[in-house]
Amino acid sequence: MCFQNELDKRVEKAEKIISGYLPAKAVHQHTVIDAMEYSVLAGGKRLRPVIMQAVWEMFGSKEDIAPFMAAMEMIHTYSLVHDDLPEMDNDELRRGKPTTHVQYGQAMAVLAGDGLLNYAYETMLKAAQKAEDKSAFIRAMSLLAEKAGIYGMVGGQCLDVEAEEKGIELSEEQIRFVYENKTAALLQASLMCGAYLAKDEDAAAVLEKAGYDLGIAFQLQDDILDIESTTQELGKPVGSDERNGKKTYVSFLGIDTAKKEQERLSGEAVELIGSIAVSGAERENAKRFLMELIRSLTGRKK
């Protein structure tokens, strides 16, 4: 099967899993549940759940990855809902649709984000009650929680928000911190969960490094595209960072070094995954897909 077909199939599968874990309707609090569903189903590449499932297939484990895939997408979605709020990025459109606070009001968007974050843990913990290998399950949940919190995604958002609000110019180290936490942390968790469920701590460490590389490469590419792409290719105005006086990592590295660094990191991420030994056609196939996925993600034109 060609890569694009396989990707489409995997995204579709992830979509089904995510939908299946959405919270059941309820009478009195239907609005917050509707707002949560609206936010999750507003679209998206489902990149993190797709990565999770591929890694899980690479390692195999009796424990199901599905609740983690759903939880990860809920956490990713809650972060977008809160990020879009007027007091944060104040975005009114996401993927061509009104953002949650535009659709449901600001208070309900706060609650929907809270509801999603909490429901991610409800989902995993409900599944954990039935898990056979509770240690492995707890290890994976704990890792996901860490990467989503103040020593992960929320930590990265903190510095990003502060820089924006106070007009602070971030240092190279600080920008790298934001990329590492705001972007790389959830990718790392997506790559690591499957390895933890299979109790392969060594592989998890390799995947953590790969997730770091992937996250930084991904973000570097965003910055490069913002400078070099045409508005038509990107689907949004280019050069917006420069116009907004926003320093990016590229401002420090220069465009040529940034491109080289982006290529080096993407290559390293693919190599790291390649270095993990797996046996059997199915596992080999999942590994090959994951490597192609990373290549495609970091070589994108839009």
Next chain:
Amino acid sequence: MCFQNELDKRVEKAEKIISGYLPAKAVHQHTVIDAMEYSVLAGGKRLRPVIMQAVWEMFGSKEDIAPFMAAMEMIHTYSLVHDDLPEMDNDELRRGKPTTHVQYGQAMAVLAGDGLLNYAYETMLKAAQKAEDKSAFIRAMSLLAEKAGIYGMVGGQCLDVEAEEKGIELSEEQIRFVYENKTAALLQASLMCGAYLAKDEDAAAVLEKAGYDLGIAFQLQDDILDIESTTQELGKPVGSDERNGKKTYVSFLGIDTAKKEQERLSGEAVELIGSIAVSGAERENAKRFLMELIRSLTGRKK
């Protein structure tokens, strides 16, 4: 020891435990961590952790209740931080101190709330990795998550926010739903965690009922005080619900029936806890304290 002394001692102990679980400082994201700490240490009765510890003592369990106490207070605090936001209740003072968004800005308050909610799970999951009885630990975490989410606290907040925003007049059933979820749910979780850690499902069911009674009684008392207390006793303007045209449960029951219902529920909560058999002086003492605590909570003048 007289009740007030024991309560003071237990609150002090809870304070120490909560402080001990606050997140470690960090360089780049120190602001969100400061805001979280500010919010948690802004005071409060520490009622939920104190209840948790007393129930835990009633049942005994190898698994430590301390991480649950800290997590519960983080969850309670995050809900206050988000509730105080301008788009929600728009409160500028809490316990005489500037609310988190007044002190740290609105965006940082959103993040601090998110950080606290997530850190509650980080805290419990980190402890779960070392727990001997992982099943019991997972059961307790799962219960807490459920009571904090859309089928618990967030669900109650949803209807409360909608009524406020859209000026909808809630029905008796809807008000009861708000009380049950916004107020009772976390009290139920506080009462049930210790029983789950000790794998006593029967007692947990009794305590769930007691928590429901306590939550409704607590809220009824608030409404009654708002009508009958003097401003001096209450420390805030009385009659505010009526002036704000806010329907309370008392509006439906009438003040006399409300008082009787409040007494009935408090009495039932105490009786339910009394009905749980425990043996040994220490456990008996914890049970006695818990019964007194509930009596004191539901008989308060302020």
